Amino acid sequence: MQSASKILSYSNSRRGAAVVALVLACGFMLSAADTPVNVQLNLKKAGPRQVESLTEQAILRDYRLAWTSIAQAFETSSADPLEGPFAGEAKKQLVDVAIQQQQSGLSQRYLNQTHHLDAVFYAPEGDVMELHDTAEFQLEVSTGGKIIHQEHIVQHYVVLMTPAADRWVIRHLQAVPQF
Numbered sequence: 001m002q003s004a005s006k007i008l009s010y011s012n013s014r015r016g017a018a019v020v021a022l023v024l025a026c027g028f029m030l031s032a033a034d035t036p037v038n039v040q041l042n043l044k045k046a047g048p049r050q051v052e053s054l055t056e057q058a059i060l061r062d063y064r065l066a067w068t069s070i071a072q073a074f075e076t077s078s079a080d081p082l083e084g085p086f087a088g089e090a091k092k093q094l095v096d097v098a099i100q101q102q103q104s105g106l107s108q109r110y111l112n113q114t115h116h117l118d119a120v121f122y123a124p125e126g127d128v129m130e131l132h133d134t135a136e137f138q139l140e141v142s143t144g145g146k147i148i149h150q151e152h153i154v155q156h157y158v159v160l161m162t163p164a165a166d167r168w169v170i171r172h173l174q175a176v177p178q179f
Contacts, residue, residue: 037067037113046119049126059129059161062168063117067135070094071110077102087164088171104143111138117159126163133157 039060043051051059066085073081079095086094101107114136121130134156141149160172 037064039064039115041117043119046122049122049124066170073098074108087169090170090173106143109140113137129161131159
């Protein structure tokens with residue numbers, strides 16, 4: 001990888017601007033990777049269809065990506081990170097939260113995320129999976145860069161995921177008091 005000074009020396013050219021944009025984008029992605037989302041998936045209750053190994057890997061990957069995207073969207077008060085991992089009502093609700101945050105000047109940080117997923121239903125056609133998530137994380141709410149609230153959260157969610165062209169997407173994400 002080129003040094004920062006070499007990248008900056010290219011900044012007057014179109015090629016240099018593209019390189020700088022790429023480095024900044026990679027830096028943003030790396031900052032999300034620095035705070036990994038821990039996801040554990042229990043398939044013992046899934047049925048009536050058995051969950052295949054590749055499906056299990058895809059669910060873990062895509063659920064982790066979804067929560068990384070939520071964290072990025074709410075930290076930056078931008079709906080852009082929600083574009084890939086969500087569809088339908090789940091996407092609409094999360095985009096609404098990001099827009100409300102942007103208008104109010106608030107932002108949220110989700111730190112030390114751990115998700116314990118139980119697959120409770122996997123449709124015979126393989127077109128929908130219901131998951132119950134017990135999520136645990138630190139929540140920080142801030143305005144103008146100043147933290148105004150911190151809290152340890154344990155929240156339960158009912159989640160519906162469906163396959164899309166190249167991934168599983170969350171179509172329904174509902175917080176519930178208990179399972």
